Amino acid sequence: xxxxxxxxxxxxxxxxxxxxxxxxxxxxxxxxxxxxxxxxxxxxxxxxxxxxxxxxxxxxxxxxxxxxxxxxxxxxxxxxxxxxxxxxxxxxxxxxxxxxxxxxxxxxxxxxxxxxxxxxxxxxxxxxxxxxxxxxxxxxxxxxxxxxxxxxxxxxxxxxxxxxxxxxxxxxxxxxxxxxxxxxxxxxxxxxxxxxxxxxxxxxxxxxxxxxxxxxxxxxxxxxxxxxxxxxxxxxxxxxxxxxxxxxxxxxxxxxxxxxxxxxxxxxxxxxxxxxxxxxxxxxxxxxxxxxxxxxxxxxxxxxxxxxxxxxxxxxxxxxxxxxxxxxxxxxxxxxxxxxxxxxxxxxxxxxxxxxxxxxxxxxxxxxxxxxxxxxxxxxxxxxxxxxxxxxxxxxxxxxxxxxxxxxxxxxxxxxxxxxxxxxxxxxxxxxxxxxxxxxxxxxxxxxxxxxxxxxxxxxxxxxx
Numbered sequence: 001x002x003x004x005x006x007x008x009x010x011x012x013x014x015x016x017x018x019x020x021x022x023x024x025x026x027x028x029x030x031x032x033x034x035x036x037x038x039x040x041x042x043x044x045x046x047x048x049x050x051x052x053x054x055x056x057x058x059x060x061x062x063x064x065x066x067x068x069x070x071x072x073x074x075x076x077x078x079x080x081x082x083x084x085x086x087x088x089x090x091x092x093x094x095x096x097x098x099x100x101x102x103x104x105x106x107x108x109x110x111x112x113x114x115x116x117x118x119x120x121x122x123x124x125x126x127x128x129x130x131x132x133x134x135x136x137x138x139x140x141x142x143x144x145x146x147x148x149x150x151x152x153x154x155x156x157x158x159x160x161x162x163x164x165x166x167x168x169x170x171x172x173x174x175x176x177x178x179x180x181x182x183x184x185x186x187x188x189x190x191x192x193x194x195x196x197x198x199x200x201x202x203x204x205x206x207x208x209x210x211x212x213x214x215x216x217x218x219x220x221x222x223x224x225x226x227x228x229x230x231x232x233x234x235x236x237x238x239x240x241x242x243x244x245x246x247x248x249x250x251x252x253x254x255x256x257x258x259x260x261x262x263x264x265x266x267x268x269x270x271x272x273x274x275x276x277x278x279x280x281x282x283x284x285x286x287x288x289x290x291x292x293x294x295x296x297x298x299x300x301x302x303x304x305x306x307x308x309x310x311x312x313x314x315x316x317x318x319x320x321x322x323x324x325x326x327x328x329x330x331x332x333x334x335x336x337x338x339x340x341x342x343x344x345x346x347x348x349x350x351x352x353x354x355x356x357x358x359x360x361x362x363x364x365x366x367x368x369x370x371x372x373x374x375x376x377x378x379x380x381x382x383x384x385x386x387x388x389x390x391x392x393x394x395x396x397x398x399x400x401x402x403x404x405x406x407x408x409x410x411x412x413x414x415x416x417x418x419x420x421x422x423x424x425x426x427x428x429x430x431x432x433x434x435x436x437x438x439x440x441x442x443x444x445x446x447x448x449x450x451x452x453x454x455x456x457x458x459x460x461x462x463x464x465x
């Protein structure tokens with residue numbers, strides 16, 4: 001056989017082998033695709049069944065939510081070498097919330113930010129801001145941040161820091177350049193390496209908590225606010241002084257009895273994501289006071305709970321439940337946050353809050369109301385204007401601007417393993433003076449079970465029949 005004949009035969013054999021191998025590969029791929037599609041169909045059928053079965057049922061607690069979401073999203077625990085759990089008892093890590101990078105940041109807080117001395121108190125104000133909201137950040141720099149130095153000079157606090165918390169703009173080099181210029185001019189921006197859009201807010205707050213845990217852990221309080229909020233620095237300082245010993249606590253306004261999920265609109269969530277007919281109790285995210293001792297456990301909880309699109313429900317409802325952090329709801333006119341104020345506010349109204357919403361569609365109107373609020377605060381706390389109240393007897397009294405306001409809260413505590421049993425819950429229903437408690441799973445109490453106390457339906461039947 002000649003050389004060329006041998007070469008031709010060899011090429012023919014190789015061509016046939018490649019053809020056979022390719023056909024076999026395609027056949028195998030098609031078979032695997034059929035199997036995968038069948039599995040996906042089964043998975044879809046299962047979750048369609050699961051979500052339809054769970055519709056109209058009570059929220060089952062954060063542990064059951066986690067099991068459901070992990071199965072739905074086919075989430076696997078991260079390798080221990082890649083992400084170590086901050087609190088191993090919380091379970092395996094599924095969200096890597098300790099590996100954020102910060103292209104822009106501010107200096108760390110002093111190591112002695114919080115001390116045991118009664119006159120040594122500290123706070124960090126974290127302003128959640130969108131990359132394009134430069135005018136709002138400018139309005140904040142020109143208004144309530146000026147009072148930070150005032151409360152320091154008066155000795156109301158010994159350390160106060162603030163920072164604007166941003167993600168990264170989506171493919172907008174001009175916006176990023178402006179952010180970098182802002183940081184050079186003012187030194188008050190913390191930028192997290194993540195895409196910044198509304199439904200990614202939980203990841204943004206996780207990035208904030210991670211930065212605080214590494215750089216400002218020794219604080220009395222973190223005040224997390226949105227960039228459309230005016231902060232009353234004097235009341236914030238008084239609150240920190242009077243509540244610094246409320247360990248593992250968060251404070252604000254919100255839904256102490258939970259809320260009903262929206263199925264359309266800005267805050268919509270699908271039945272597949274959340275099949276239950278209620279949310280747990282949670283604080284609204286516009287203005288939340290976080291005790292310094294809560295930073296670490298909140299971050300640890302977020303390692304183990306699949307995220308949902310709403311940062312307030314996630315961190316100040318589900319993560320607080322997981323970490324056994326007490327939730328304190330403002331229950332009077334004197335409040336942590338007024339999220340529905342009038343455009344024009346008086347000195348008396350401003351004196352009764354720590355923060356007020358200034359949500360306006362147009363930047364000029366927003367700046368005008370921010371300046372108006374700041375002017376009133378500036379005059380009141382320098383004794384340049386008065387707060388006059390009409391007493392029940394008809395006399396008019398002048399409120400001293402140095403007089404401390406008293407904040408009242410309704411405290412909710414989630415108990416994973418109630419020590420006293422379910423009867424304590426029945427006791428609460430019968431006695432309004434009992435301290436409110438929210439139990440992790442009310443199903444066994446609500447339905448007829450072998451529980452030595454008054455059952456749910458039997459209790460209601462007394463009033464219905």
